[in-house]
Amino acid sequence: MTDLVLTVTADDRAGLVSRLAQVVADRGGSWTTSSMAHLAGTFAGVVLVSVPADGVTPSLRTRGSGRRRHHGRRPRDPAAAGYGG
Template identity: 50%
Template sequence: MSQHLVLSFIGDDKPGLVERLSATVVEHQGNWLESKMSHLANKFAGILVVSVPLEQKDALIHALQDDEKLGLHIRVESGDVLETDNTLVSLSVVGNDRPGIVREVSQVLHSLMVNVTSLSTDCEPAPMSSEMLFKTDMELSVPSDVSLEALELALEKISSDLMVEWPKD
């Protein structure tokens, strides 16, 4: 029997962080399942899901919380895999950058009971001007009673410059 653990972590970015983290997981018979990691403002931050045998769980958690050995501040939560009949979709939203845009988009998603399963944001200059564009790539879990057209219309109502882009097949 095994347990899923969800790790969130941050530390000063330097070579070897992923190697030390992965070695610690393997030393406790853990299996690295999925992760998202990024260099942000000279910090290395991420989230990771591992599966570990129940008899190794406590030892792994203790080893992961050794900040000095790993060079990371790690928080560990037990996780479960939930089944749902929601539709999983990917989409991008692009518009002129302004304060509050993430809040506006997330309010629309919440009003439709759409769950964000993955979110990545970026700001970059528009190709033909010096205006900054906000772009978010999202993976969403959409309830079966919400149409994708309704989701798109609700997001585009936020402002006239906001565009919803569905990935091309």
């Protein structure tokens, strides 16, 4: 399994989280944990998912257009990135 951190921003609307969860599930993945907020009518979320290596497709890395974009990135080691001890 490959861990990905997805960041999401979009105009807030019903079904957005369900749609994102379906994209992950369609690729055989699971939703590990998340943090979400609604700010001034905008939905913002950071989601940690695990997907099989063959489920990491370009469509999972970037979907949508405009403000509705999903980015997949591998989690970094905070120390290697220069954060913390």
